[in-house]
Amino acid sequence: MHSIEVSGLKKYFPVRKRLFSGKAQHVKAVDGVDFAVERGETFGLVGESGCGKTTVGRVIVRLYNPTEGRVSFEGTDISSLTQRELLPYRKRMQMIFQDPFSSLDSRMTVGDIVGEAIDIHGLASGRERTDRILAILDRVGLSKWHASRYPHEFSGGQRQRIGIARALVVEPSFIVCDEPISALDVSIQAQIINMLEEFQENMGLTYLFIAHDLSMVKHISTRIGVMYLGGLVETAGSDELYKNPLHPYTQSLLSAIPIPDPDEAVRSRRIILEGEIPSPIDTPPGCKFRTRCPMAGSECGDENPALREAAPGHYVACRLI
Amino acid sequence: MNGGTESAQGAKKLLDIQNLHTSFFTHFGEVKAVDDVSLYLDRGETLGIVGESGSGKSVTMLSVMGLLSENGRVVSGSVTLSGRELSNLPEREMESVRGNEIGMIFQDPMTSLDPVFTIGHQITETIMKHKSVSREEAKARAIEILSSVMIPSPSRRMGQYPHEFSGGMRQRVMIAIALCCDPDILIADEPTTALDVTIQAQILDLMKDLNKRTGTSIILITHDLGVVAGICDRVNVMYAGHIAESGTVRDIFHMPRHPYTWGLLKSVPNPKRIVKERLVPIKGQPPDLLKPPAGCAFAPRCEYAMKICLAKRPPAFDIAEGHAASCYLNHPDAPRVPDAPVRAGV
Numbered sequence: 001m002h003s004i005e006v007s008g009l010k011k012y013f014p015v016r017k018r019l020f021s022g023k024a025q026h027v028k029a030v031d032g033v034d035f036a037v038e039r040g041e042t043f044g045l046v047g048e049s050g051c052g053k054t055t056v057g058r059v060i061v062r063l064y065n066p067t068e069g070r071v072s073f074e075g076t077d078i079s080s081l082t083q084r085e086l087l088p089y090r091k092r093m094q095m096i097f098q099d100p101f102s103s104l105d106s107r108m109t110v111g112d113i114v115g116e117a118i119d120i121h122g123l124a125s126g127r128e129r130t131d132r133i134l135a136i137l138d139r140v141g142l143s144k145w146h147a148s149r150y151p152h153e154f155s156g157g158q159r160q161r162i163g164i165a166r167a168l169v170v171e172p173s174f175i176v177c178d179e180p181i182s183a184l185d186v187s188i189q190a191q192i193i194n195m196l197e198e199f200q201e202n203m204g205l206t207y208l209f210i211a212h213d214l215s216m217v218k219h220i221s222t223r224i225g226v227m228y229l230g231g232l233v234e235t236a237g238s239d240e241l242y243k244n245p246l247h248p249y250t251q252s253l254l255s256a257i258p259i260p261d262p263d264e265a266v267r268s269r270r271i272i273l274e275g276e277i278p279s280p281i282d283t284p285p286g287c288k289f290r291t292r293c294p295m296a297g298s299e300c301g302d303e304n305p306a307l308r309e310a311a312p313g314h315y316v317a318c319r320l321i
Numbered sequence: 322m323n324g325g326t327e328s329a330q331g332a333k334k335l336l337d338i339q340n341l342h343t344s345f346f347t348h349f350g351e352v353k354a355v356d357d358v359s360l361y362l363d364r365g366e367t368l369g370i371v372g373e374s375g376s377g378k379s380v381t382m383l384s385v386m387g388l389l390s391e392n393g394r395v396v397s398g399s400v401t402l403s404g405r406e407l408s409n410l411p412e413r414e415m416e417s418v419r420g421n422e423i424g425m426i427f428q429d430p431m432t433s434l435d436p437v438f439t440i441g442h443q444i445t446e447t448i449m450k451h452k453s454v455s456r457e458e459a460k461a462r463a464i465e466i467l468s469s470v471m472i473p474s475p476s477r478r479m480g481q482y483p484h485e486f487s488g489g490m491r492q493r494v495m496i497a498i499a500l501c502c503d504p505d506i507l508i509a510d511e512p513t514t515a516l517d518v519t520i521q522a523q524i525l526d527l528m529k530d531l532n533k534r535t536g537t538s539i540i541l542i543t544h545d546l547g548v549v550a551g552i553c554d555r556v557n558v559m560y561a562g563h564i565a566e567s568g569t570v571r572d573i574f575h576m577p578r579h580p581y582t583w584g585l586l587k588s589v590p591n592p593k594r595i596v597k598e599r600l601v602p603i604k605g606q607p608p609d610l611l612k613p614p615a616g617c618a619f620a621p622r623c624e625y626a627m628k629i630c631l632a633k634r635p636p637a638f639d640i641a642e643g644h645a646a647s648c649y650l651n652h653p654d655a656p657r658v659p660d661a662p663v664r665a666g667v
Contacts, residue, residue: 048517155606185373186544190588190602197599212517215547219590219600242592256522258547260589262570265551272526273519276487 001075003174003206004037004060009069011055015281027280029055031230032069034307039173042200042207044221044238046214046253050277051227053210057176060208061093062086073174091121094167098179100159104151110137110162111147117170132169140165140195157188161195168199174206182213193220214257218242223313226250229288230280232307236314246316249289287319295320335505335538336362336385336423341398343377343384352610354380354393356562362506367532367539369553369570371546371585375607377562378542382508386425387415403505420451424499428511430491434483440467440494441479444501451502466497470527489520496527500537507531510542525552546589550574555643558582561608561618564637568644578638578646580623617648625650625658 010033012026030052037043045053058064060071062078071079078089097103104113114133118124124132134144140161151159160180167175177196181189193216199205211217217224218238225235226249234247245251252271259265273292278284284291286301293300299319307315343355355377362368372378384395385407400407402422410418419425427433435443444463448454454462460479467475470493483491492512499507509528513521529552532539543549549556550570557567558581566579577583584603605622608614614621620630629649638651649655 048519157606185607186546186585187373187588187603188606190600193600194602214518215590215592218592252519254592256518257592258521258525258545258551259593260546260550260574260586260591261593262550262574264593265547270522270526272522276489276520 001039002036002072003039003074004043004208005072006036006056006060007034007070009033009056009059009071010067011052011059011064012067025281028230028283029280030059031283033227033230033232035225035232035235037174037206037208038222039206040200040204041222042209042220044217044224045208045210045227046212046217046224047227048212048253048277050229050280052230052280053227054178056227057095057178057208057210061090061095061176063095087121091170092172093174093176094170094172095176095178096160096163096167096180099183100156100163101151101183103163104159106151109148109150110142110154113151113162114147114166114169117166121170123170136165136169139168139199141191155188156184157191160184160192164192164195164199168203171203172205174208176208176210178210179212180209181216182211189216196220214254226253229277229283231288231304232315232317233289234314234316235307236311240311240314244311244314246310246314246321247289247318248293248295248320252294287317333363334361335364335403336540337399337401338381338385339399339401341381341384341400342396343380343389343393343398344396345390345393347392347611350611353562353613354610355384356613358398358559358562358564360557360564360567362538362540364505365532365536365538366554367529367541367552369549369556370540370542370559371544371549371556372559373544373607375561375610376559378559379510381559382425382510382540382542386419386423386508387412388419388425417451420447420504421502422504423506423508424502424504425508425510426492426495426499426512428514430488430495430515431483433495434491436483439480439482440486444479444494444498447498448501462501463497466501467494469531470494470497470500471523472497487520488516489523492516492524493527496524496531500531500535503535504537506538506540508540508542511544512541513548514543514545521548528552546574546585558585561613562610563618563634563647565619565648566646567637568640572641572644576640576644578640578644578651579619579648580625580650581619582646584622619648627655 009030011030012028015025015027033056047053059066066079070077073089111133114136115129118129118132133147137146142161181192209220221238224238224241225232228249234250245254252273255271259268275292278291286303287305290296290300305317305319307317310316310321339359341355341358345352345354358381370378383389385400395408441463445459448459448462464475472478472493513524528539531537541553553570555569556573558565560581565581573582587601588603590600603622608618616632617630617635620626627649635647635649637645637647639645640651650658
């Protein structure tokens, strides 16, 4: 069964009107995205900055309301629920943020940060509340003494543990991990990744793992979706995607990963993309990647290609394949 | 580092740092950010300095450049550039070293560029400050240098402001400014950390190309082992203000001899590997430099730590020519680590 199913999802952000023409313009952060995440799996969402991956994650947990399209969570369409109706679903969908410095309230103790989630959902009070807080802190590798301390007393890695404790304390089934390790040092990243993997095994969690670090995404994900300029260009199982990337953008993205091995780095052939990502306000007509695509032909300007199945479970949005 | 090879290579050495100590004096006490660091850069090579935040990799280079913040001071040690001692140079002469002999670029190109001046203005100013040329000549040189860092239509771009450039283009501009007076050394401090992978690949290619084309030596400071593997000739691994290990890229990636280097290599996934294996993180956290541990700084996190590691700081043990590791496991009397994790046979 699907944990999350997203169909035709769009999210436009309005930008200032032109002075004279009076035409409202929109940043098309997410422009028609469809995918599904199975229960218990990790779906990795990768792409460069501005591709809309973070917006997808935020629309799914309804931090943003979608402009169009639907998001269903464990079979229920949650895209049009009111905030009050959403509350029971909020308990089961949590989020871990990129920046462990700005995502924790600096005036609250760690115990209160974690406890706030318990209070909002009315899960426990008094002695039981305290026990739950201490139990979850212990599970993320912090001690009970940490509960009365403030976020500034912790290192980046420890703060990310607090963020994870806050997400896990309400016992969710689905977590959006938005670049959870990119602000951390290399030796600490592996600690957090291993912890997320352990929790997934023990609690049967489903993750949407958003990141730009492709080697970490490959490591943790069951399936991966590659985004470019608001749309998915390819989705496949993570090994399949890395072994057999079909979309020219995926190919260049994968070839750009720095490989931590000097001999392989010399051997590997890199496809260097020309130019930069076009503005998401005036997206080029036709395939959005064609302005940078080394293989683009005249037929690519006609329409934006939809995802289609090129091999079992391997979807690609490119007319040339 | 390794006394034997030093004199033999002396002629080639462009930059030589010996026993550098740099401290920051804070309310809480002295922070020894760089604690006895020795390293060198040969002419024409690309040297990588790898470490995590707080390892002292940036401070080492800021000490060389004389760009430490007010509460920071080089306590002792020597820095020589082509045989000339830099550490006691008056500020005026240091200014000419910066720019003419060493150029530096930083992680965030937006904060290094002045938002109220055009790119052209900022480059020509730099050239005119360091070289006695007319404005016209400086302008021509600026256009030339912009095209050499592969910025399309450079003369039009000269009249634009930093906000009109993308992140990757701004980093190209920073490289152009750093290179406009033909320095011998380009110090790049995390130049691609703020950039996307495809743009990172463009910038790294550009740096590799400049190194080949103009012979500029490069010092690349980074936390990313992948970046180092692709571009550097030699690598220094830093931890808590010390050099943990130094050697050629091959030494560091295929025959590492310091447990911290092992830890770094095992904590990043190699995307080329098909079999999925658990990452092996390094336990614990880097030490507080206000209260550094008595012995080896890495000992509290090291699974192979011996009694001596907690009491005495290890010297640099020579392993092969140009390869040294500051770890007692390399002492002839040390026990053999049965499964020293080596990434050979890839």
